[in-house]
Structures are given as C-alpha cells and as structure tokens.
Amino acid sequence: MSYLLSILSLKVLFPLLLSMAFGVFVGAMPGLTATMAVALIIPLTYYMEPLTGLAMVIGVSFTAIFAGDIPATFLRIPGTPASGAAVLDGFEMNKKGKGALALTLDLFCSALGGLIGVLILIFTAPPLAEVALKFTHFEYFWLGVFGLSMAAVLSRGNTIKGLLSALFGLLISTIGIDVTTGYPRFTFGITELMDGVSFIPAMIGLFGISEVLKRLSFRESLDLPSVKINGKLDVLEALKLMYRNKFIIIRSSLIGTFIGALPGAGADIAAWVAYGAEKSLSGNEIGSGSPRGVIAPTSANNAAIGGTWIPALALGIPGDSITAIVLGAMLMYGLKPGPLIFAQSKDLVYQIFAVALLVQIMLLPVGWLGIKAFSRLVSLRAGVVMSAVVLFSMVGSYAIRNSVFDIWLMALFGLLGYVMEKINMPLAPMVLALILGRMIEDNLRIGLIKSGGSIIPFLTRPISLILFSLIVLTLLGPSIWKVVRKLKD
Amino acid sequence: MDRKRWWWEFAIALFVFLIGAYGLFESLKMPTGDPHDSPGLTPAVLSAILMVLSAALMFYLLFIFKRNLKGWSLSESKGRNEGSREERLKTQRLVVFIALTVAYVALLGKIPYTLATFLYLVGSYLYFKSVKLHVAIGIALLVSLSLMYSFGHLLGVRLP
Structure with a gap:
C-alpha cells in the first residue's frame, strides 16, 4: 500500500496519463504495434527518473494492447497482432449492433486480465520464471503445435477448408532463409523475402483489406455511416456478462500470464490459445459474435504483458520484444534486471508493481475516451472511412521494415482474404499458421539436431509430454466426449 | 451451392493445388541430407498434403456440380441475368x-x-x-x- 501511495504524485501520474493516451493512439492504428509505441516513447524518457520513465513504458504497453482491439471490433482490422483473435467475435458482435457492448467487455476484461497478470507477477515471479526457463526447443515445438491445434478447433464444421487455410499459411511461413542451413526458400531473388513474409502486413491484408473490398461490393453501404454506434458503453450488461463468465476470465488470464512468461511467446499467441481453449470448451457458439469469444482473448492478451515481465525482472530475459526494449531502458537507468534486482532495487521494483496495478485502473477512463474518439471517426460515411483505413493500413505495413514491398504484400493478402471469404474458407487458421509456422519448424529442426535426429526427447521430457497430451485432448477430446455420451445414452 | 460459388470454389481449389505442385517441385530441388538438415523437407511435406487436400476438394466439387446441373432451370437463369x-x-x-x-x-x-x-x-x-x-x-x-x-x-x- 505504501508503494502505491508513493507513486501518487504529479510527476509520475501526469507522464503516465500522457503515455497511456499515446498508447491508445498508436495501438488503434493498424500496423503500429505496442512494441513500436514503447520504442517511440523510450527516447522521451532518457532524462527522466527511472520510476517515471518505466511508468510511461508500462502505461503505453498495456494501453496499446487494449487499443488494438478497438479497430478490431469496429473495422475488423487488428490494431496490434495481439488483437488478431479478438477480431473474430468482436466484429461479429459489432455487426449485430453490439459493438459498444463488445468494447465495454473488452475494456473491463483487458483491465481485469492485466490485473491478474500483474498480481501473478508480484507473487510468483521467481518460481514461475524458473519453470519458464525449463522450456527448451522440444517444449517450444510442442507449444507451437498446441497453438496450431487451435486451427482445427477454429475450423470445426469446415474441416477441409480450415486445414487448407492452415497448410497454406504454414507453406507461406517457410518462405525465407532456412534457419539451420541458410538456404533461401521460395524467395525468387527478392531481398525482402529473405527474412520471410512479414506477419503484420499479412494480417492487416487478410482481415482489414479484405473487409474493405467486401464493403465496396455494396454501393449503397458506402453512403451510410461506417459503423453505427450509440456512443454509450454498456457497463451494466458487460459487468453481468463478466460475472456469468468469471471462470473464463480467470482461465484465460492464467493462460495469458503463463504463455507471456515464456520467452519468445507473447500476447498474440496467448490470445489465440485462450480463444481456442474457449472454443473447444464452448462449441460452435464462439465465432459467431459470442461475448465469450471477446472475453477470452482480451483477458489473455493483457494478462500476457504481466507474464512477459516475469522472466524480464526475475532473470533478465525478455519475454517478448517489448520487454527486450524495457530491459535496455532499465540498463540505461543503471538497474540490473535479474535475481538480484529484488534485493538491490527492492523499492523501485515494488513501485513498478504499484504502477502496473494503477495502470489497470486508469485503463478504464483512458480506454473509454479512446473508444469514444474512435467511434466518432468510424461513424463517418463508409466511403470516407474505408479510404482512410487503406491509408493507415499502408502506413502501418510500411513502418514495420520501411519497405514498399510490404505494402504490396498487404494488398496481395487482402485479395487472398477476399477470395477465401467468398468461399467460406476461414482466415483464422492461416493467421495462426503464419504466426506459429516458423516457431514450429525451427524448434523441431534445432531439437532434432540436438538429439542427433531422435524424436525420443520430444516425447519423454515431462513438459513435452504434458503439452503433447494437451494437443491430443484438444484434437480428439470432443470426439471422445461424443462417443462417451452416446455410450451413456 | 449456386453455379458462381461452385466456380469460385473450384478455381481456388485448383489454384491451391497448383501452388502445392509448384511448392513440391521447388522443394525437391533444394539440397537434401539428414531430415533436420534438409531445407526442402518441411515445404515438400506441406505441399504434398496441400495437393492431396485440394484434389479431394476438387473431386468433391465435381461430384456436387454433376448433381446441381440436373436441377438447373430456365427461370433461375433469367433471375441470374437480371x-x-x-x-x-x-x-x-x-x-x-x-x-x-x-x-x-x-x-x-x-x-x-x-x-x-x-x-x-x-x-x-x-x-x-x-x-x-x-x-x-x-x-x-x-x-x-x-x-x-x-x-x-x-x-x-x-x-x-
């Protein structure tokens, strides 16, 4: 409590508020990621006190991840990769006229998920970081496959097309320099492809540009407001839904925190796994505009940020690209992240925890203002909004690598997404495959090199075995459950 | 499924099949060695599965198309022209x-x-x-x- 009181000064709160407003702006812009928001704010904090600087970084990262869900719900364009899973049911709810409810749920779940993630960080950082360190290439391979098994869950009822979508995504993910041999695969001599297909332009194209093309098909819809919003957040209804689905929030936050704590995983994978877990438990309702499909990924992605701080603070190992920048900033402030930080800079560490808790509370009013501002913009005529969406998508795609090639890539994926949707081929498995493809292949092959070509370590290590069992359960669980129920009847 | 949708589905299945065939062809040209040292192994396996699945989808569509052709009436065609x-x-x-x-x-x-x-x-x-x-x-x-x-x-x- 004393740490919480110690941060309640204007010199911390004012920059924190500014950084959160900045986080909303950058997070809501398609293609501009939370990592970019943090990277942009770090230079401003050079001459600040460590607490103020780190408060700004914490504020911007949590807010940007939440803000990514705003365009995801209104326009079907994830503001950041972590909002990819939130697109599915958020946008469907918006189409049913429940956009305000979806975003209210999103806001509260983000704050609550973030809170749970931070509390786990405070109470279990050192032991959880130790578990995370036990993950080697064998476990990361299974973690990737576990994430990909969610593609099967997302394709239920449309299995062949879902599988085609996922396999096509996996094949695309093999483009680029091969990690073990250095051989360029399917690069056609294009330098930009050496590093693989950039995931963000692909996602913006698949979800966002395809939606723009779909809207253009209907002339009359271009004269109407892009999104009809009443502007009032449905607080009471959202709280009721959250109470009814409290276990989903807790489960998704735990998934988010744990995956966030694994170095190299992150909020985007966490959100997909939480969404997939929910879909496999709740059935076909998820994906058609169910509040549960909003609650699960939005709780998980913000909880994952707390998770990423666990190995960063306890071991000095970044959980994702944001904490990699944060670690650099901490060194700049003269701090040494690692096991000793809890002894050497105890006061500052607990003040950081207090800031992280405070950010979850401040996220509510700041996020509400962000939703209000964005809903004003998207209530302009669809023709005007769609052109702006294309422009922002281009800036976002370009900004990742300063490459016009990525703009063409985005446009190509937009066309692909449009055609895929024409025949009801789900987009989500392809996005999932694009995120996880490289992770799975690289870890499989490095694991095989380490084991001399043997697959035994993939199946005998305790964590590998647990993950493998989870995959089997995810894929076969519903069928087994059906058989058991039939036999019972 | 209407005729237009059928064409879209068939065209995409064919496109994916061709992509798979190209992927397989290119993968087989890549250097080979131990499974973990072969850059072409993963894309080759993925391409082959893509080909099999898209071929299955095309087969399925051809079967449906035959069935749908029997029920194709003039009034439907008029509606389509409008x-x-x-x-x-x-x-x-x-x-x-x-x-x-x-x-x-x-x-x-x-x-x-x-x-x-x-x-x-x-x-x-x-x-x-x-x-x-x-x-x-x-x-x-x-x-x-x-x-x-x-x-x-x-x-x-x-x-x-």
Missing part, C-alpha cells in the same frame, strides 16, 4: 478501387507521399461519390497533411 447487371457494377467497383490503389502505391517514391495521398483520396472519394468535390478536396488535404505531420514529424515513423 442480377448480373448489379454483379457487373460490383466487379467494376472492385476493379476501379484496386486499380486506384495500385496506381497510388506505384506513385509512392516517384512523387511526394503527401501529394500521392491527396490525389488518391480525392480520386476515391469522387469515384465512390462519398462526398462533393470541395468536401473531397478539403478532407483529402486535411488527412494527407495530418498523416504527414503526425506520423512523419511527431512520431518519427518513416512514410513511404
């Missing part, structure tokens, strides 16, 4: 939008970003008749200048 004008307009809109966007991206780097953006916005607003000319010019000017200022100057994001 709807085809709207279809043509829809395709025209998409083609113009894609052409506008391609022209815009192609212009980037040749003329200043703000000017290209301004022209693109005015063009798209006018073609889609979203707003009147003076409003289109006003909004396009505002958006292109604020994009340049907010991203280029305030955030330091490099613009195309």
Whole structure:
C-alpha cells in the first residue's frame, strides 16, 4: 500500500496519463504495434527518473494492447497482432449492433486480465520464471503445435477448408532463409523475402483489406455511416456478462500470464490459445459474435504483458520484444534486471508493481475516451472511412521494415482474404499458421539436431509430454466426449 | 451451392493445388541430407498434403456440380441475368478501387507521399461519390497533411 501511495504524485501520474493516451493512439492504428509505441516513447524518457520513465513504458504497453482491439471490433482490422483473435467475435458482435457492448467487455476484461497478470507477477515471479526457463526447443515445438491445434478447433464444421487455410499459411511461413542451413526458400531473388513474409502486413491484408473490398461490393453501404454506434458503453450488461463468465476470465488470464512468461511467446499467441481453449470448451457458439469469444482473448492478451515481465525482472530475459526494449531502458537507468534486482532495487521494483496495478485502473477512463474518439471517426460515411483505413493500413505495413514491398504484400493478402471469404474458407487458421509456422519448424529442426535426429526427447521430457497430451485432448477430446455420451445414452 | 460459388470454389481449389505442385517441385530441388538438415523437407511435406487436400476438394466439387446441373432451370437463369447487371457494377467497383490503389502505391517514391495521398483520396472519394468535390478536396488535404505531420514529424515513423 505504501508503494502505491508513493507513486501518487504529479510527476509520475501526469507522464503516465500522457503515455497511456499515446498508447491508445498508436495501438488503434493498424500496423503500429505496442512494441513500436514503447520504442517511440523510450527516447522521451532518457532524462527522466527511472520510476517515471518505466511508468510511461508500462502505461503505453498495456494501453496499446487494449487499443488494438478497438479497430478490431469496429473495422475488423487488428490494431496490434495481439488483437488478431479478438477480431473474430468482436466484429461479429459489432455487426449485430453490439459493438459498444463488445468494447465495454473488452475494456473491463483487458483491465481485469492485466490485473491478474500483474498480481501473478508480484507473487510468483521467481518460481514461475524458473519453470519458464525449463522450456527448451522440444517444449517450444510442442507449444507451437498446441497453438496450431487451435486451427482445427477454429475450423470445426469446415474441416477441409480450415486445414487448407492452415497448410497454406504454414507453406507461406517457410518462405525465407532456412534457419539451420541458410538456404533461401521460395524467395525468387527478392531481398525482402529473405527474412520471410512479414506477419503484420499479412494480417492487416487478410482481415482489414479484405473487409474493405467486401464493403465496396455494396454501393449503397458506402453512403451510410461506417459503423453505427450509440456512443454509450454498456457497463451494466458487460459487468453481468463478466460475472456469468468469471471462470473464463480467470482461465484465460492464467493462460495469458503463463504463455507471456515464456520467452519468445507473447500476447498474440496467448490470445489465440485462450480463444481456442474457449472454443473447444464452448462449441460452435464462439465465432459467431459470442461475448465469450471477446472475453477470452482480451483477458489473455493483457494478462500476457504481466507474464512477459516475469522472466524480464526475475532473470533478465525478455519475454517478448517489448520487454527486450524495457530491459535496455532499465540498463540505461543503471538497474540490473535479474535475481538480484529484488534485493538491490527492492523499492523501485515494488513501485513498478504499484504502477502496473494503477495502470489497470486508469485503463478504464483512458480506454473509454479512446473508444469514444474512435467511434466518432468510424461513424463517418463508409466511403470516407474505408479510404482512410487503406491509408493507415499502408502506413502501418510500411513502418514495420520501411519497405514498399510490404505494402504490396498487404494488398496481395487482402485479395487472398477476399477470395477465401467468398468461399467460406476461414482466415483464422492461416493467421495462426503464419504466426506459429516458423516457431514450429525451427524448434523441431534445432531439437532434432540436438538429439542427433531422435524424436525420443520430444516425447519423454515431462513438459513435452504434458503439452503433447494437451494437443491430443484438444484434437480428439470432443470426439471422445461424443462417443462417451452416446455410450451413456 | 449456386453455379458462381461452385466456380469460385473450384478455381481456388485448383489454384491451391497448383501452388502445392509448384511448392513440391521447388522443394525437391533444394539440397537434401539428414531430415533436420534438409531445407526442402518441411515445404515438400506441406505441399504434398496441400495437393492431396485440394484434389479431394476438387473431386468433391465435381461430384456436387454433376448433381446441381440436373436441377438447373430456365427461370433461375433469367433471375441470374437480371442480377448480373448489379454483379457487373460490383466487379467494376472492385476493379476501379484496386486499380486506384495500385496506381497510388506505384506513385509512392516517384512523387511526394503527401501529394500521392491527396490525389488518391480525392480520386476515391469522387469515384465512390462519398462526398462533393470541395468536401473531397478539403478532407483529402486535411488527412494527407495530418498523416504527414503526425506520423512523419511527431512520431518519427518513416512514410513511404
């Protein structure tokens, strides 16, 4: 409590508020990621006190991840990769006229998920970081496959097309320099492809540009407001839904925190796994505009940020690209992240925890203002909004690598997404495959090199075995459950 | 499933099959060695499965198509002809939008970003008749200048 009181000064709160407003702006812009928001704010904090600087970084990262869900719900364009899973049911709810409810749920779940993630960080950082360190290439391979098994869950009822979508995504993910041999695969001599297909332009194209093309098909819809919003957040209804689905929030936050704590995983994978877990438990309702499909990924992605701080603070190992920048900033402030930080800079560490808790509370009013501002913009005529969406998508795609090639890539994926949707081929498995493809292949092959070509370590290590069992359960669980129920009847 | 949808599905299945065939062909040309040392192994396996699945989808579609052909009536065709004008307009809109966007991206780097953006916005607003000319010019000017200022100057994001 004393740490919480110690941060309640204007010199911390004012920059924190500014950084959160900045986080909303950058997070809501398609293609501009939370990592970019943090990277942009770090230079401003050079001459600040460590607490103020780190408060700004914490504020911007949590807010940007939440803000990514705003365009995801209104326009079907994830503001950041972590909002990819939130697109599915958020946008469907918006189409049913429940956009305000979806975003209210999103806001509260983000704050609550973030809170749970931070509390786990405070109470279990050192032991959880130790578990995370036990993950080697064998476990990361299974973690990737576990994430990909969610593609099967997302394709239920449309299995062949879902599988085609996922396999096509996996094949695309093999483009680029091969990690073990250095051989360029399917690069056609294009330098930009050496590093693989950039995931963000692909996602913006698949979800966002395809939606723009779909809207253009209907002339009359271009004269109407892009999104009809009443502007009032449905607080009471959202709280009721959250109470009814409290276990989903807790489960998704735990998934988010744990995956966030694994170095190299992150909020985007966490959100997909939480969404997939929910879909496999709740059935076909998820994906058609169910509040549960909003609650699960939005709780998980913000909880994952707390998770990423666990190995960063306890071991000095970044959980994702944001904490990699944060670690650099901490060194700049003269701090040494690692096991000793809890002894050497105890006061500052607990003040950081207090800031992280405070950010979850401040996220509510700041996020509400962000939703209000964005809903004003998207209530302009669809023709005007769609052109702006294309422009922002281009800036976002370009900004990742300063490459016009990525703009063409985005446009190509937009066309692909449009055609895929024409025949009801789900987009989500392809996005999932694009995120996880490289992770799975690289870890499989490095694991095989380490084991001399043997697959035994993939199946005998305790964590590998647990993950493998989870995959089997995810894929076969519903069928087994059906058989058991039939036999019972 | 109507005839148009059938064609779309068949064309995409064929496209994916061809992609798979190309992937397999290219993968087999890559250096081979131990499974973990072969860069072509993963894409070869993925391509082969893609080919099998898309072939299965094509087979399935051909079976449905035969069944659907029997129930194809004249009245349905008439209805389709009436709807085809709207279809043509829809395709025209998409083609113009894609052409506008391609022209815009192609212009980037040749003329200043703000000017290209301004022209693109005015063009798209006018073609889609979203707003009147003076409003289109006003909004396009505002958006292109604020994009340049907010991203280029305030955030330091490099613009195309």
